[in-house]
Amino acid sequence: MNASAAHASNTPDGGPYQAIVIGGSSGAIDVLNVLLPRLPVGLRAAVIVVLHLPRDRRSLLVDIFRPRCALPVQEAEDQQPIQAGHLYFAPPDYHLLIDSGPRLALSVDAPLHFSRPSIDVLFESAADGYGDKLVGVLLSGANDDGAAGLAAIHAAGGYTIVQDPASASMPTMPEAALARFPRQTPGKTPSKTPSNTPGKTPAPHVLTPEAIAARFVQLHAQRLL
Amino acid sequence: MPHKTKARIADIEQRLLLDAIYHQYHYDFRAYAQASLKRRLQSALTQFSCKTLSQLQDRVLHEPAVFTGLLQYLTVQVSDMFRDPSYFLALRNEVVPILRTYPSIKVWVAGCSTGEEVYSLAILLHEEGLLDRTLIYATDINPHALRAAEQGVFDLDRVAAFTENHARAGGRSSLSDYYTARYGRVVFDKALREHMVFSDHSLATDSVFAEVHLISCRNVLIYFERDLQNRALGLFHDALVHRGFLGLGSKESLRFSAQAEHFDDFVLEDRIYRKKAGR
Numbered sequence: 001m002n003a004s005a006a007h008a009s010n011t012p013d014g015g016p017y018q019a020i021v022i023g024g025s026s027g028a029i030d031v032l033n034v035l036l037p038r039l040p041v042g043l044r045a046a047v048i049v050v051l052h053l054p055r056d057r058r059s060l061l062v063d064i065f066r067p068r069c070a071l072p073v074q075e076a077e078d079q080q081p082i083q084a085g086h087l088y089f090a091p092p093d094y095h096l097l098i099d100s101g102p103r104l105a106l107s108v109d110a111p112l113h114f115s116r117p118s119i120d121v122l123f124e125s126a127a128d129g130y131g132d133k134l135v136g137v138l139l140s141g142a143n144d145d146g147a148a149g150l151a152a153i154h155a156a157g158g159y160t161i162v163q164d165p166a167s168a169s170m171p172t173m174p175e176a177a178l179a180r181f182p183r184q185t186p187g188k189t190p191s192k193t194p195s196n197t198p199g200k201t202p203a204p205h206v207l208t209p210e211a212i213a214a215r216f217v218q219l220h221a222q223r224l225l
Numbered sequence: 226m227p228h229k230t231k232a233r234i235a236d237i238e239q240r241l242l243l244d245a246i247y248h249q250y251h252y253d254f255r256a257y258a259q260a261s262l263k264r265r266l267q268s269a270l271t272q273f274s275c276k277t278l279s280q281l282q283d284r285v286l287h288e289p290a291v292f293t294g295l296l297q298y299l300t301v302q303v304s305d306m307f308r309d310p311s312y313f314l315a316l317r318n319e320v321v322p323i324l325r326t327y328p329s330i331k332v333w334v335a336g337c338s339t340g341e342e343v344y345s346l347a348i349l350l351h352e353e354g355l356l357d358r359t360l361i362y363a364t365d366i367n368p369h370a371l372r373a374a375e376q377g378v379f380d381l382d383r384v385a386a387f388t389e390n391h392a393r394a395g396g397r398s399s400l401s402d403y404y405t406a407r408y409g410r411v412v413f414d415k416a417l418r419e420h421m422v423f424s425d426h427s428l429a430t431d432s433v434f435a436e437v438h439l440i441s442c443r444n445v446l447i448y449f450e451r452d453l454q455n456r457a458l459g460l461f462h463d464a465l466v467h468r469g470f471l472g473l474g475s476k477e478s479l480r481f482s483a484q485a486e487h488f489d490d491f492v493l494e495d496r497i498y499r500k501k502a503g504r
Contacts, residue, residue, distance in 0.1 A: 076476075078446070079481045080481065091475075093445075097261060098260060099260040099450075106447045107258075108444045108474075109259040109261065109265070109302075109450065128232060131228070
């Protein structure tokens, strides 16, 4: 169950990270369009994305992003082994979870925050599986899905990023996540890199879409992603 | 306590609880996908006012009623009638013409939960004129769900969605022909139930009980780890007649399974497979 246990042992605190989980709802697709095409080939982490979608039709996310991304892009399948440098989207009307292996797992459990897939479901199971080897990113959205999940990633010592609400077309979701942490100035990055000492991990990094993309590139250059 | 230690203890507690359930009640959740199970167990903790899974284990072992309640958390799936209409449309257009060639037809809905899919299939087969010579075995491990399925009663506020799905599944009649509405609920026609047999059966611990032409098992295997998926698919293979059909959930596939070589893709986009000849 503890996906990180088998994979990461003698690594320094705060990375390298094995996965980036990204959640968003309305307004997030434009942000993904800034972030995902910038992810470089050779990324050491897998990228797993939950976007709230209409339940009753096929998702077009793979069609949209495959031609724009350097990384291989696919819709998540149950039991699929998670590969570094691959990008996975949650399918509509299924929750996406991280199981031991690490593998992708799907469920049709009840919607959470009226959403299936739910960001909390992915984030909480990823926090459980990857512990402090995880980056969690919460984007624009109109409800509070993802807030509890981001807090879980934070509590497990992961690296957390919240889209600057001022830059979000729907700020509810990032604001709900930030409400769980002491206030800080948007755009300002906490000076300390995250440690896995509980309670001492800095609050989420609050960044614009451009700055999130730049942060990914920077962490990759530092061999942390 | 460090977060990692807490997480490790929670994993140990989960394994011990599942062992306890297996030894005391003979329900085997040990090879279920642990991430989903963990979410369900966490919500059960709140319900049963327990702080830890160890506390829950104590109650489960000593209070059978707590286990009965917990079983609802671990197993109940809520589906919709005609969920994924294109699946039912593919059954209607591609599988029914072959089923029609058999003098009598047996269908197995494995993991039928509260029966939405069983009634959907019965209605589809009725519309195609096959129900009179069909027997549908509907199995689940949850006795409460089976009883609910047998009642054929659903909340009225779900029926609008069912009706839309039914139409998109190529429905040749009105769904309302098959139920009567009262007190905020609908009750499906008893005539449908005469072609259904509901039975307690576990894909984890039981064996094959009949020979069938079509197995529909959708969104059940996603709750299993790979070994248990393979066991279930092995049962399906053994239960199917020569060139019988297997329908899975829209995001389930045989691709990662050891059983893949025993099945042909039949309608791949709707996850309908056909048993290979010769075994």
